[in-house]
Amino acid sequence: MQIEHLHDAPSNSSTLMLNGRFDAHETDAFRATFDGLNDDGIHHITVGLGDVEFLDSTALAELVRGMKRCRENGGDLVLSSLSDPVRVILELTRLDAAFTIN
Amino acid sequence: MTDIPLENYRQWASTPLTTRPIYSVVIPAYNEEWRIVPTIGAIATHMSSLGEPWEMIIADDGSTDSTVELVQELELANVQLLIAEQNGGKGSAVRRGMLRARGDIVLFADADQSTPIEQFTALKSLIDEGFDVVVGSRSAEGSDVANKSFLRQVFSRGLNLLVRVVFRIPVADTQCGFKMFTAEASETLFQRQVIDEFSFDLEVLYLAKKLGMKTAECPVEWFDAPGSKVDPFKVAIEFLQNLAVIRWNDVRGLYKSANHELPAKAPLAAEPTEKTKTSTAPTGS
Numbered sequence: 001m002q003i004e005h006l007h008d009a010p011s012n013s014s015t016l017m018l019n020g021r022f023d024a025h026e027t028d029a030f031r032a033t034f035d036g037l038n039d040d041g042i043h044h045i046t047v048g049l050g051d052v053e054f055l056d057s058t059a060l061a062e063l064v065r066g067m068k069r070c071r072e073n074g075g076d077l078v079l080s081s082l083s084d085p086v087r088v089i090l091e092l093t094r095l096d097a098a099f100t101i102n
Numbered sequence: 103m104t105d106i107p108l109e110n111y112r113q114w115a116s117t118p119l120t121t122r123p124i125y126s127v128v129i130p131a132y133n134e135e136w137r138i139v140p141t142i143g144a145i146a147t148h149m150s151s152l153g154e155p156w157e158m159i160i161a162d163d164g165s166t167d168s169t170v171e172l173v174q175e176l177e178l179a180n181v182q183l184l185i186a187e188q189n190g191g192k193g194s195a196v197r198r199g200m201l202r203a204r205g206d207i208v209l210f211a212d213a214d215q216s217t218p219i220e221q222f223t224a225l226k227s228l229i230d231e232g233f234d235v236v237v238g239s240r241s242a243e244g245s246d247v248a249n250k251s252f253l254r255q256v257f258s259r260g261l262n263l264l265v266r267v268v269f270r271i272p273v274a275d276t277q278c279g280f281k282m283f284t285a286e287a288s289e290t291l292f293q294r295q296v297i298d299e300f301s302f303d304l305e306v307l308y309l310a311k312k313l314g315m316k317t318a319e320c321p322v323e324w325f326d327a328p329g330s331k332v333d334p335f336k337v338a339i340e341f342l343q344n345l346a347v348i349r350w351n352d353v354r355g356l357y358k359s360a361n362h363e364l365p366a367k368a369p370l371a372a373e374p375t376e377k378t379k380t381s382t383a384p385t386g387s
């Protein structure tokens with residue numbers, strides 16, 4: 001999986017565009033990038049999932065963890081441009097209700 | 103991006119088939135509460151996007167976790183959930199699923215999406231070319247194996263060599279959990295095969311060769327999924343024992359005819375009648 005990071009300085013927010021399969025092999029890399037942003041005081045983070053065709057439960061748990069961390073700091077983790085399988089996976093796991101999705 | 107695939111999925115998820123499915127996807131599941139729901143989501147979305155009637159069969163294998171309840175709660179209209187009282191081994195679970203399948207083309211796929219369902223079409227094109235059995239292969243030219251440990255590679259090489267030499271089965275990867283069959287081949291093979299454990303794959307390929315079926319290998323992408331419950335050492339020893347068992351079964355004539363009955367297939371939903379189609383007249387208050 002590739003992670004592309006785009007930062008918007010005026011709003012102090014970031015976008016992480018993910019590409020590929022997001023599974024347990026990728027959560028360490030994701031966490032390193034994600035926690036790095038949080039440590040730098042960036043708590044509004046959008047995760048782009050348009051080019052992700054599969055998310056396993058470990059990846060979902062990692063996204064939930066990231067969302068909690070952002071919200072604790074007054075921000076949010078927003079999921080955007082979901083691919084069809086990712087949308088269905090979020091629905092079937094009922095996590096679509098937990099996340100902000102745009 | 104068009105949302106037609108998503109519409110197809112919604113239709114599939116909510117409305118039971120009234121015509122026989124073209125495709126059946128069988129997923130054996132033993133204590134898969136952690137992995138099964140995302141796998142169902144990915145398979146259901148992709149298979150629905152192909153635009154043909156299809157069904158999913160979850161063959162539980164006596165799971166002691168919440169696998170069965172999770173699948174039931176999804177309330178998907180075209181999922182057959184086969185519940186087993188006891189754990190019988192992957193071979194028994196796959197067999198139960200395959201013998202219930204109603205499609206013209208039947209795939210079995212592991213619950214961990216280690217071979218992504220997107221590879222379905224590549225295997226199917228070989229069935230269309232006239233093959234009876236098409237096995238996903240992590241060794242065939244062009245396959246892409248991510249995260250496979252060195253030890254596992256050594257293991258699979260050794261076992262594959264044995265299979266080729268002792269059994270003369272020209273398949274480099276007998277164990278990949280992604281195999282496709284014509285309905286006829288599937289029923290013939292799974293009615294005969296008797297191994298309930300992980301070596302059933304090998305037995306099925308052995309039988310396919312014995313019965314003169316055309317078998318092809320198709321290179322697939324494969325992700326060594328974490329959370330596998332298989333101990334490779336145990337499997338290797340079991341595999342060797344089963345090589346001998348298959349040979350012995352054949353010598354004593356066990357494979358001459360079916361060893362399992364073909365169960366009755368689930369009936370299709372009735373076509374909506376005129377009465378249910380037209381909205382009922384409002385009743386007076």
Ligand SMILES: Nc1nc2c(ncn2[C@@H]2O[C@H](COP(=O)(O)OP(=O)(O)OP(=O)(O)O)[C@@H](O)[C@H]2O)c(=O)[nH]1
Nearest residue numbers: 130131132134163191192195212213214330331332
């Ligand atoms: N381990 C195990 N799996 C079973 C059994 N019955 C059915 N299965 C299913 O068989 C499939 C293969 O299971 P895995 O644990 O991924 O085993 P594997 O793919 O051979 O092993 P890996 O290559 O390590 O992933 C899964 O869909 C399981 O749920 C059983 O008795 N034991």
Ligand SMILES: [Mg+2]
Nearest residue numbers: 212214216330
């Ligand atoms: Mg596996």
